Amino acid sequence: MPAPLFIGFALILMAPFAATAEELHYFRADGRMATLRAVPEGRLYVVHAPGFGPISIGRRLLVRTRRDALPMETLAELSLAVVRPLGSLPRAWLLEAPDPRAAVAACRELFIRGEAEWAVPDFRMPVSLHFRPDDPLYPTQWHLSGDAAAAIAVEAAWDLSRGEPSVVVAVVDTGVDAAHPDLDPARLSHPRNVLSRSDDPSPSPLSIDSHGTACMGLIAAGAGNAEGGSGVCPGCGWMPVRVFEDGGYMNHAALVEGIVWAADHGASVISNSWGIGQELIDQGVDVAPVKDAVRHAVTSGRGGKGCVVLFAAGNGDGNLNAQPIGPDELPAMEETVAVGGCDESGTVARYSDFGPCLSVVAPTWSGNAGTPKITTLDTLGDRGANKAGAHYRTETGQGDVPSGEDEPDAAGNYTRHFTGTSAATPVAAGVAALVLSVNPALTWREVKDILQATADKVPDPSLYGPDGHDDHYGYGRVNAQRAVAIARFGRSMPAGSPCLIPENCAGDCLDKPLRGTGPACFTPCALPADCPEREVCEAGHCYPEVTLTGGCGCAPSSRSDGVLVSLVGVLVAMRRRGMLRP
Structure with missing residues (x-):
């Protein structure tokens, strides 16, 4: 029945679009022609793609030439200016045309003439940037x-990094089930069982002994592998170090080693989800070796x-009542990051x-x-907290007893x-590891400062003192996006610097500037005098002056008559090439 199919296809092709829409054509790298049905909106042409949001086309295009040298005569003929090379990608350039229609036309012409392997408009697309496993x-x-x-805010942080294997996170704890399918063995680094002096960090089978595996899962469990959940730093290296005896007991020597x-x-x-309470210290337990x-x-x-050494703040008096962190406890050390919990x-x-001394809080029950x-992860099978889909907890003198609550999988691999x-x-x-993944040159103190400075003031900023600290929340809840952005792009950077969050800039971080590409730092302005020399104040921000030329060897000019002559020359050239309608 070919006729109905042809009729349907013809209807699609001949369906009228808005009166102001235009068809713009260029060739894909594989030689297929692409048609863009675009509407001029200000300085851009915009394609309204159903289900995807607007796709904008500006004056710029990306080109990879077939020869090492740019075809300068062709560029001059098409009124194209060279903006910059595309990094170290061979023979790849960012060019700029007089307007969006000219940019698309130049893409088509460069491909037809055999000058380019690909020539593509510099699309601005509303793609989802956040990696979501x-x-x-x-x-x-x-x-x-x-x-x-x-x-x-870890999904936004993953846009910059999901972690580097060279950034290794050690969990000093009850041991880790290194055979767990959600822990990538290629990222395993120097496992250690201090008790047996071996490289086997396997935990004992009690529920409490799955503690280290659960901690490691929250840091380094793989992402996008269709297995379990994800860690905060799924690309980081992981180092399990077993220091606890069966049932959760510990000794100084093992902790120190x-x-x-x-x-x-x-x-x-180094992540430490354990502590030595002030009450034990007051009873004569000296923690100086561990310190x-x-x-x-x-x-x-x-x-x-x-x-970067982190310690858990502690879980109160055993009856869910919070207690002050003792002055001699490990989380009270200036050299550590003390972590509390929030819901x-x-x-x-x-x-x-x-x-x-509390530095930050992070999510928990x-x-x-x-x-x-x-x-998070559990010790595999019937060992650990999840036994055949039922949750167990370790009770003193009784071993593991059922809690009456369900677990997420019958295999017993997760809790x-x-x-x-x-x-x-x-x-x-995990957030600290992401920070070091984008900037390994940071010192431990700088990482601590970043975690504290970028924390969210939850649940109410008014709870925090003038120094930004609260005894119950520290400096707030860790924010992975802000921490990684500061580590990557810096703080209070000058105009022209890349940015992700406002704190990266001395001025404003603009995602969609009037000119140029974003996100980038721009200087805010109210008057022309607010801008540096050779910059103008437009829409509240300083932009470099735009100098027009006639495209025929005329010298650049910033005078108004020069601009007028140059603009006339550009318009005439465009008219001759059929780029402007009568």
Whole structure:
């Protein structure tokens, strides 16, 4: 039945568009012609693509030439100016035409003449930039996939980096199930079991012993691998260091050796979801050896730049009542990042310990029944918290007992019941690793400062003092996007610098400037005098002056009569080439 198909096709081709729409044509790299039905809107031509939003075409085009040298005669004939090479990509250039129609026409002409492998308008498209894993449990990880009230803005941070394998995060804990399918063995670095002095960091089978695996999952679980959920830094290296005996017991020697091992074997970040309470210290437990191990890490780690060492703030008195962080505890050290917990609304967890030494908070369980906990990895199979789809917890003298709650998978590989500042700390550690992934030159102190300076003032900015700190929230909840943006682009940078967030710029960060490409920093202005020399004030921001020429060897001129003559020359040339209608 070819006739109906042909009729339907003809109807599509002949359907009228808006009176102001124009058809613009250029050739794809494979030789197929592309037709753009565009509407002039200000200085742009805009294609309104159903379901995708507007696609804008400006004066610029991207070209990869067939020869090493640019065809300058052709460029002059087409009134094209060279803007810059496209980085180090061979024979690739960014060019600029007098207007959007001329840009598209130049793309077509360069391809027809055989001058270009490809010549494409510099489209500005409303594509989704945020990487969002398709892993089956990712939607349940509200601390990553939730809305702005709950999550740490990690998807926006992943636009810049999902982590580098050279940035290794050590989890000093109960051990890690290194065979877990959601932990990439290619990123495994220097595993250690301090207790057995071996490279097997496998945990014991009790629920409490899955603690380290759960922590590592929140940091380094793979993303986009159709397995489980995701870690905050899914591309980072991971180093499991087992220091705990069966059932969660620990000793100083193991703690010291574990931290030192991590620092001496390439760890960039050391995450510690454990602590030694002030009550034990007051009973005579001296933590000086462990503190010296921490100082070793921040002075000798990373070639002298220092490891970023994070400690959980603590989980209160055992009855979900928060307590002050003791002055002698490890989180109170200046050399550490002390991490408290907040819930899905940004409210501090009821058990999260507090004090002036608290650096930041990160997502975890609120402490209230019926509220969401954290989904992460569990020890494989019946070992750990998830046994055949049922949740178990370790009770003193009883071993593992069922809690009466379900788990997300019957295989026993994941849990949705990870809680406490133990869960918050690896989330913050993952953000620290993302920061170092985009700027490995930072010192440990600079990373700590970035985490604190970029934190969100949840749940209410009025809670924080003049210095931006609150004893229960620290400097706020970690924000991965802001932290990574500051690490990558800097703070208060001058006009012309790339940016992602306002704090990157001394002026304003414009995503869509009138001229040029964004996001970039621009100087705000109200009057022409507000702008530097050779810049003009347009729409509230300073832009470089635009000098027009006649395109026939005329010297540039900033005088009004020169501009007029130049503009006339451009218009005449365009008219002769059929680019302007009578």
